[in-house]
Amino acid sequence: MTESLEIITTSSDEGTLPLNESLSREIYEKMLTIRRFEEAVLEIYTQGLMRGLAHLYIGQEASAVGICSALNDDDYLTSTHRGHGHLIAKGGKVDRMMAEMMGKVDGYNRGKGGTMHIADMSLGILGANGIVGGGMGMATGAALSGKMRNSGQVAVCFFGDGAINQGAFLESANLASVWSLPVLFVCENNHYGEYTAASDVTAVREHVAERAAGFDMPAVVVDGNDAVAVHQTAMEMVKRARAGEGPCLIENKTYRYRGHHVGDGDPEKTYRTQEETDTWLARDPIPRFARRMMKAGMVDETELDTIDATITGLVEDAVEFAKESPYPVADEVTDHVYA
Amino acid sequence: MSTPERVITYGEAVREAIAEEMRRDETVFFMGEDVAAAGGVFKVTVGLLDEFGDDRVRDTPISEAGIMGAGVGAALTGMRPIVEIMFGDFITIAMDQIVNQAAKMCYMTGGQASVPLTIRTTIGAGRSSAAQHSQSLQAWLSHIPGVKVAIPSTPADLKGLLKTAIRDDNPTVIYEDKMMYALKGPVPDDDDYTIPFGVADIKREGSDVSIVATSSMVHTALKAADMLEQEQISVEVVDPRTLSPLDMETIVRSVQKTSRAVVIDEAYQSYGVTGELASRISDEAFDYLDAPVKRLGAMDVPVPFSPGLEPETIPDEEKLVRTVQSLFHDVPV
Ligand SMILES: Cc1ncc(C[n+]2csc(CCOP(=O)(O)OP(=O)(O)O)c2C)c(N)n1
Ligand SMILES: [Mg+2]
Numbered sequence: 167m168t169e170s171l172e173i174i175t176t177s178s179d180e181g182t183l184p185l186n187e188s189l190s191r192e193i194y195e196k197m198l199t200i201r202r203f204e205e206a207v208l209e210i211y212t213q214g215l216m217r218g219l220a221h222l223y224i225g226q227e228a229s230a231v232g233i234c235s236a237l238n239d240d241d242y243l244t245s246t247h248r249g250h251g252h253l254i255a256k257g258g259k260v261d262r263m264m265a266e267m268m269g270k271v272d273g274y275n276r277g278k279g280g281t282m283h284i285a286d287m288s289l290g291i292l293g294a295n296g297i298v299g300g301g302m303g304m305a306t307g308a309a310l311s312g313k314m315r316n317s318g319q320v321a322v323c324f325f326g327d328g329a330i331n332q333g334a335f336l337e338s339a340n341l342a343s344v345w346s347l348p349v350l351f352v353c354e355n356n357h358y359g360e361y362t363a364a365s366d367v368t369a370v371r372e373h374v375a376e377r378a379a380g381f382d383m384p385a386v387v388v389d390g391n392d393a394v395a396v397h398q399t400a401m402e403m404v405k406r407a408r409a410g411e412g413p414c415l416i417e418n419k420t421y422r423y424r425g426h427h428v429g430d431g432d433p434e435k436t437y438r439t440q441e442e443t444d445t446w447l448a449r450d451p452i453p454r455f456a457r458r459m460m461k462a463g464m465v466d467e468t469e470l471d472t473i474d475a476t477i478t479g480l481v482e483d484a485v486e487f488a489k490e491s492p493y494p495v496a497d498e499v500t501d502h503v504y505a
Numbered sequence: 506m507s508t509p510e511r512v513i514t515y516g517e518a519v520r521e522a523i524a525e526e527m528r529r530d531e532t533v534f535f536m537g538e539d540v541a542a543a544g545g546v547f548k549v550t551v552g553l554l555d556e557f558g559d560d561r562v563r564d565t566p567i568s569e570a571g572i573m574g575a576g577v578g579a580a581l582t583g584m585r586p587i588v589e590i591m592f593g594d595f596i597t598i599a600m601d602q603i604v605n606q607a608a609k610m611c612y613m614t615g616g617q618a619s620v621p622l623t624i625r626t627t628i629g630a631g632r633s634s635a636a637q638h639s640q641s642l643q644a645w646l647s648h649i650p651g652v653k654v655a656i657p658s659t660p661a662d663l664k665g666l667l668k669t670a671i672r673d674d675n676p677t678v679i680y681e682d683k684m685m686y687a688l689k690g691p692v693p694d695d696d697d698y699t700i701p702f703g704v705a706d707i708k709r710e711g712s713d714v715s716i717v718a719t720s721s722m723v724h725t726a727l728k729a730a731d732m733l734e735q736e737q738i739s740v741e742v743v744d745p746r747t748l749s750p751l752d753m754e755t756i757v758r759s760v761q762k763t764s765r766a767v768v769i770d771e772a773y774q775s776y777g778v779t780g781e782l783a784s785r786i787s788d789e790a791f792d793y794l795d796a797p798v799k800r801l802g803a804m805d806v807p808v809p810f811s812p813g814l815e816p817e818t819i820p821d822e823e824k825l826v827r828t829v830q831s832l833f834h835d836v837p838v
Contacts, residue, residue: 242578242582244578273615274614274615274617275613275614275615275617276615276616277615278612278613278614278615279613279614279615283613283614285610285613285614285617285618286617287581287614287617287618292578292581292582292618293610293613293614293618295606296605297601297605297606300601300605300606302574303570303571303572303573303574303575303577303578303602303606304574304575304577304578304581304606305578306571306574306575306578307574307575307576307577307578307579307580307581307582307586308578308579308581308582309578310575310578310579310584311578311579311581311582311583311584312582314534314560314561314579314584315583315584321578333570334570334571334574334601336568336571337566337568337569337570337571337572337574338571338574338575340566340568340571341565341566341568341571341572341575344566501616502611502612502614502615502616503611503612503650503651504611504651504653504674504675505611505616505619505620505621505674505675
């Protein structure tokens with residue numbers, strides 16, 4: 167085994183905040199925006215204003231924001247069915263996202279995609295995806311394209327612990343490695359795929375990141391609820407990818423606080439224990455990061471409240487914007503089948 | 506003034522189309538299994554690596570889903586990839602990337618994204634390649650909105666349609682009959698020669714019956730037409746050339762003239778291209794028909810290996826002649 171196949175497990179020292187103030191604020195605000203956005207999605211869904219499936223990202227915010235805060239605007243990202251957090255972290259606008267949730271014409275996709283397909287090509291967001299593992303090839307291809315055009319762009323492929331068992335992972339990871347493509351494969355291990363524990367269906371010793379060894383790419387296992395650790399890992403891996411050193415696998419260990427999707431029952435009564443959930447709740451990435459900002463003297467309680475009020479207002483405005491936007495007219499149904 | 510022509514093979518048409526488009530547009534690149542150094546298992550892409558280098562002509566791992574996915578991603582982000590799937594049978598492994606991703610990106614994103622991806626793959630039985638290397642699965646992708654499908658029968662059509670596909674901003678699929686790579690034919694000597702999708706071609710004019718034929722079956726139809734001419738049955742052979750979009754106008758116009766139609770395609774007969782064409786002709790030209798629309802496809806069995814069995818399963822000119830005759834008088838079909 168070469169050195170690059172070693173699995174590095176990383177988390178940061180809770181007593182410090184080794185990021186500058188503006189970046190820290192940005193990370194905090196993005197994480198909180200995701201949290202408030204998802205709470206609003208839960209609400210509109212419960213009110214019957216949104217149909218389809220709502221897969222909430224609540225609890226996993228540090229993963230999306232830690233990674234995306236290491237990216238440039240023109241870097242690429244592929245997302246998943248649980249994609250709202252990735253989109254917001256990459257710069258997606260919450261009003262247009264919310265309108266898309268409701269199938270309205272001012273939504274990102276003019277109401278044609280909905281929660282599982284939001285894209286913003288101008289931000290390199292190549293789309294959420296309804297197919298588990300569906301974005302892996304695409305991210306690899308976007309990285310290939312960046313490399314062929316000498317653009318210096320990297321691609322981030324977000325996927326879950328469930329998706330790592332898709333054949334697409336093997337094919338894409340091998341291709342990315344053999345061609346040294348600038349892709350970050352980011353597995354968000356929230357320990358469940360729907361209602362099945364990852365450990366019951368995934369043949370690894372301890373970490374899914376062990377699979378990277380089979381593709382001769384470096385792997386890092388990160389405390390995915392620690393935005394600092396995720397950010398630092400991403401910075402290092404993005405730098406490596408931009409330097410032409412190829413892909414990597416990052417495993418962010420995290421937890422979704424809600425069910426698989428809104429309305430599918432209480433997870434703690436069925437496939438997981440309250441005790442386990444409580445352990446993860448104690449590691450909620452948002453208060454954790456807030457405490458560190460306070461300790462570093464960047465913010466105080468009052469300011470945190472102000473930030474929250476601003477973000478909550480922004481999300482409320484997004485909901486109003488979405489409610490007021492009309493449905494697309496029936497004539498649009500045949501638009502955009504072909505470019 | 507007509508453009509001067511050269512005679513080339515169906516395989517050379519592939520190579521010329523790719524090379525010309527790669528010279529014309531530096532975002533075009535080509536990848537697939539064994540396509541670069543070896544020039545493909547059918548040797549039709551020999552020479553491309555030498556001219557364009559290994560950045561733009563790529564040998565890939567044996568990963569149909571992976572390379573199709575990479576094609577989709579590259580197409581979404583400013584490139585124009587051409588992906589070869591060696592045998593059309595293997596496209597099954599890449600189906601998610603074509604059907605759920607490439608075909609729907611433009612629509613699902615409300616027109617934000619486009620996927621200028623060209624897929625080349627093969628169809629056709631007749632070389633004892635058995636059940637996993639002989640199928641004609643063109644109906645599968647023709648069923649999917651968002652994909653364009655071409656099924657050329659001559660070197661000229663192949664070259665013109667492939668060049669159009671590469672320039673098109675949508676996912677396009679070119680089905681090449683692997684038995685026709687050595688087929689020769691005239692091709693206009695013009696780097697900008699293209700054929701639009703959705704324009705059928707009358708391969709032979711006639712007045713008594715229209716045979717609508719695809720790919721290799723165009724040649725079967727032309728042979729049948731020669732045979733039927735001796736019985737004073739004048740056959741018009743219509744080649745749709747693209748299945749999606751489909752030029753029903755030309756097909757209907759032909760049937761209005763002849764009042765009889767037979768549809769022939771090399772794929773399994775059930776639930777396929779012949780069913781679609783026959784149904785649309787019956788629907789759109791009903792008032793002009795003097796007989797029911799007949800159709801001929803491959804037998805609904807996996808393609809057998811044995812030279813004693815395989816030909817039985819594929820439509821040929823004898824079967825086609827009998828089918829046409831049955832429209833005029835009682836014959837055992
Ligand atoms: C190809 C495919 N198979 C199954 C599903 C149904 N499905 C949707 S989400 C999901 C679980 C995915 O688990 P994971 O990858 O861990 O993501 P998470 O939901 O935990 O974020 C499944 C099985 C699907 N959408 N696509
Ligand atoms: Mg999971």
